[in-house]
Amino acid sequence: AQTVTQSQPEMSVQEAETVTLSCTYDTSESDYYLFWYKQPPSRQMILVIRQEAYKQQNATENRFSVNFQKAAKSFSLKISDSQLGDAAMYFCAYWRAQYNFNKFYFGSGTKLNVKP
Amino acid sequence: DAGVTQSPTHLIKTRGQQVTLRCSPKSGHDTVSWYQQALGQGPQFIFQYYEEEERQRGNFPDRFSGHQFPNYSSELNVNALLLGDSALYLCASSFFETMNTEAFFGQGTRLTVV
Numbered sequence: 001a002q003t004v005t006q007s008q009p010e011m012s013v014q015e016a017e018t019v020t021l022s023c024t025y026d027t028s029e030s031d032y033y034l035f036w037y038k039q040p041p042s043r044q045m046i047l048v049i050r051q052e053a054y055k056q057q058n059a060t061e062n063r064f065s066v067n068f069q070k071a072a073k074s075f076s077l078k079i080s081d082s083q084l085g086d087a088a089m090y091f092c093a094y095w096r097a098q099y100n101f102n103k104f105y106f107g108s109g110t111k112l113n114v115k116p
Numbered sequence: 117d118a119g120v121t122q123s124p125t126h127l128i129k130t131r132g133q134q135v136t137l138r139c140s141p142k143s144g145h146d147t148v149s150w151y152q153q154a155l156g157q158g159p160q161f162i163f164q165y166y167e168e169e170e171r172q173r174g175n176f177p178d179r180f181s182g183h184q185f186p187n188y189s190s191e192l193n194v195n196a197l198l199l200g201d202s203a204l205y206l207c208a209s210s211f212f213e214t215m216n217t218e219a220f221f222g223q224g225t226r227l228t229v230v
Contacts, residue, residue: 004158042223043206043223043224043226044221044222045221046221091158102172103149103164103172104151104208105161106158108157108158
């Protein structure tokens with residue numbers, strides 16, 4: 001079974017600085033997607049960034065970028081120029097790309113605190 | 117576009133009771149998935165509905181059941197509630213033909229069982 005591990009329950013970063021959240025996963029599949037979701041106190045899961053496993057190039061979305069190491073099964077999220085609004089729970093998720101068999105496997109989350 | 121809407125936002129039930137949670141998918145989406153998020157944990161997959169049928173199911177007992185209507189909206193039913201069913205229940209909608217790789221989540225229903 002697929003598992004997703006986030007080993008940092010909580011992280012803190014100073015406003016305007018950079019922070020990296022770690023995620024590892026276990027799978028025997030070669031075709032899958034990886035995601036980072038943000039969950040603020042409003043509870044809604046908001047997509048931060050998505051990476052397709054067959055793409056070697058790391059995904060970037062403005063201040064958010066990932067370091068995808070397929071062989072090591074590692075998928076870390078880097079947040080640059082941290083802002084107060086970045087404070088939230090961050091979940092790493094794995095998605096197996098196959099018809100009739102697709103669902104998210106989530107990690108346990110990392111709580112990110114941003115200090116002014 | 118209203119996005120994914122869930123109702124109610126909060127609910128308190130007594131152990132042994134039954135509860136129904138509702139989800140309206142994002143416009144254009146035809147697949148609805150339900151997740152349970154216990155306090156301090158990541159969401160766990162309950163089941164997925166497409167074409168009014170349960171297509172996949174996670175490791176949840178039969179007390180958890182669902183339904184999808186012709187307009188793609190969905191209900192999650194939980195019978196014989198246990199204290200351990202207290203959690204945030206999230207609905208995610210997506211489009212089947214894209215293998216559901218772009219899912220949108222609702223704000224969830226916070227269920228408290230006392």
